[in-house]
Amino acid sequence: MTISSATAAFGVYLHWPFCLSKCPYCDFNSHVRHAAIDEARFAAAFSAEIAATAARAPGRTVATIFFGGGTPSLMQPATVGAILDAVGKHWAVAPDVEVTLEANPTSVEATRFAGYRAAGVNRVSLGVQSLDDAELKKLGRMHTAAEALAAVAVARANFDRTSFDLIYARPGQTREAWAAELQCAIREAAEHFSLYQLTIEPETPFAALHASGKLVIPADDDARELYDLTQEVTARAGLPAYEISNHARPGAECRHNLVYWRYHEYAGIGPGAHGRLTIDGKRRATATDKRPEAWLSKVEERGHGLLTDEALTREEQADEFLLMGLRLAEGIDPARYAALAGKPLDVARISSLVGDGFVEVAPDGRLRVTRSGFPVLDAVVADLAA
Ligand SMILES: C[S@@+](CC[C@H](N)C(=O)[O-])C[C@H]1O[C@@H](n2cnc3c(N)ncnc32)[C@H](O)[C@@H]1O
Ligand code: SF4
Numbered sequence: 001m002t003i004s005s006a007t008a009a010f011g012v013y014l015h016w017p018f019c020l021s022k023c024p025y026c027d028f029n030s031h032v033r034h035a036a037i038d039e040a041r042f043a044a045a046f047s048a049e050i051a052a053t054a055a056r057a058p059g060r061t062v063a064t065i066f067f068g069g070g071t072p073s074l075m076q077p078a079t080v081g082a083i084l085d086a087v088g089k090h091w092a093v094a095p096d097v098e099v100t101l102e103a104n105p106t107s108v109e110a111t112r113f114a115g116y117r118a119a120g121v122n123r124v125s126l127g128v129q130s131l132d133d134a135e136l137k138k139l140g141r142m143h144t145a146a147e148a149l150a151a152v153a154v155a156r157a158n159f160d161r162t163s164f165d166l167i168y169a170r171p172g173q174t175r176e177a178w179a180a181e182l183q184c185a186i187r188e189a190a191e192h193f194s195l196y197q198l199t200i201e202p203e204t205p206f207a208a209l210h211a212s213g214k215l216v217i218p219a220d221d222d223a224r225e226l227y228d229l230t231q232e233v234t235a236r237a238g239l240p241a242y243e244i245s246n247h248a249r250p251g252a253e254c255r256h257n258l259v260y261w262r263y264h265e266y267a268g269i270g271p272g273a274h275g276r277l278t279i280d281g282k283r284r285a286t287a288t289d290k291r292p293e294a295w296l297s298k299v300e301e302r303g304h305g306l307l308t309d310e311a312l313t314r315e316e317q318a319d320e321f322l323l324m325g326l327r328l329a330e331g332i333d334p335a336r337y338a339a340l341a342g343k344p345l346d347v348a349r350i351s352s353l354v355g356d357g358f359v360e361v362a363p364d365g366r367l368r369v370t371r372s373g374f375p376v377l378d379a380v381v382a383d384l385a386a
Contacts, residue, residue: 009063011259012087014046015270016072019291020104024205025167026196029272029290030070039079042292045299046095046269047086049288052269053302054090057277060265061092064256073103077115084120098161098255100125105151105164106143109218113158115236123161125194125254126151131181135170152188163192163254168230169223170198172217178226179233183232185238191252195230196245197223225377244327244374261328263321271295271305282311314342319385326381331368344373349383 010064011109018037019030054060065087067080080101087093090095101116103109109203126147128137143151148164155162156275160363166185169179185193198217200210209215218226231241239247246254259266268275272290276283288305289295295305312320318341338344358373358380373380376378 008264009255009259010024010060010264011064011066011266012050012062012091012254013266013273013275014065014067014072014083015070015268016075017271017275017290018074018232019069019071019172020074020141023093025201027072027201027204031055031139031292037074039076042296043079043082043250045296046083046230048299049269049304050083050086050267051090053269053275056279057265057267061094062087062182064095064259065097066256066301067101070102072101073109073112075271077112077119078349080116080121081119090249098123100254100256101157104143105148106149106229109148110151110154113154115314117158122159123163123254124155124159126155128152128164129167131184132168138171141168145222149188156190156348158177161192161252164189165196167196167198173226175225179229182230182233186234186239189239192246192248192254193239194246195234197227222345227375228230230372240329242329243307244377247315261324263324271291272300283317284309285310303365308313326369326377327368329368331362331366334365334367345384353380353383
């Protein structure tokens, strides 16, 4: 199935903000709680926020749903089912809706996969991170490679659609070691995987180690070599990058993430979730309170946990559209940029970037970043958006 970028899809993102422990590289909105989480109370709050959001953005047909985290695979299947019921109660749901749940690949979590499937989940994305036990330890992970691969097998037995994440360009990682890990990943992958270069996120334990010289990540040239190797090997294996870090067999792209990258409309539900909703003809950026218990109280008091809810200017929308769309191999439609910005992209800037080999204009007129452009994507976007 080819997914047309012209077909606007509506997605619902649901953020489950809890993890069993905090990985030292991660700056996602995730929290460790030693007391049990009152899942029924959270499920009721998710349902209330879904109702409030649907009241503001009624009449949509939900094409994609994504439980992200944190660690959504810590949720009981009944909690997932209750939240999905609320989505179905307040919006129409497409018959072929994609429902993804992010899972940590431990044996305990794999035991819940059948329950998630029964609740309506039809795609699972597992955070495998590495296929080497020593490396997993350094990443602070609570699973071994064998356990992760066993969870991948359970996921594949339960779901037609699965994906997993790996982190590469790790400290000391050689070309040979990554090539071997990647070959193993390709053997294990069904239709999709995400391959992220390790980034040092501010205020994480890795950032402190990095600042003190105790954690050294590959230099830019070495990281670039690993990136190029990744592109070549995955393309040869039939899993080319359709986005800077995401690889799929054609037709198996994550439709939910395409909603973001194609700059369509999505609701953000749960602590720290972001949304983009068009209300009264205006595209609005929404964000909820990141703190789980504060979000819960807000929803219980007033029906939603919104902290930010503002209309975006034309310029902001056009910049976001570029930033998201140029991550995709398919690139962007310059006419849509012009419609959002109220002015076309600067022809001279495009020519200069084409001359430098960073972007290309496809035969159908779409503007795409080239393989040489992807490693410097931020600069390319900044240049075009200026
Ligand atoms: C929301 S997180 C994780 C889902 C799940 N909790 C897990 O850890 O398996 C999504 C993905 O982001 C990636 N990620 C998180 N922090 C990263 C970092 N600093 N550098 C590169 N990738 C990162 C990991 O691959 C992770 O699986
Ligand atoms: S990587 Fe996943 S498990 Fe680790 S802290 Fe982040 S969200 Fe939680």
